[in-house]
Amino acid sequence: MCNRNTPSLTVARDALRSAMTHAGFRPDVIADAELALVELIANAWRHGRTASPVVLVLILGRTLRVSVGDDSSDLPEHRTLVDLAESGRGLQLVQGLTHRWGTEPQKRGKLVWFELDQAA
DSSP, X not given: OOOSXXXXXXXXXXXXXXXXXXXXXXXXXXXHHHHHHHHHHHHHHHTSXXXXXXXXXXXXXXXXXXXXXXXXXXXXXXXXXXXTOSSOOHHHHHHHHSXXXXXXXXXXXXXXXXXXXXXX
8 A cells, every 4th residue: 555644544434434433333343444544544645646635524314425626637547467567456445335326527537436325
């Protein structure tokens, strides 16, 4: 993982964990969200060439939505991976950990987001 701005990563993870705990999300769901967040921030550093990505955490009813903004207008692409590839699995991981994910082009750059629903 790329560690350009570890304090910001730590702050983002702590804020996410705190918000989800306060909203009553289970610890395993919180762990999934933290890992997905780390992947999106790492992608913003590596592919979005953004030293300090914008992170937005929203809890709307029983749904968590996390968005990470970067300066690149290039949207993520699904790649066919070679078994021994050393990178390129981050978005597959995000897809496996979350209920939904997507992208939203912005005037400057893009947002990559994911959502997790709280268990009933």
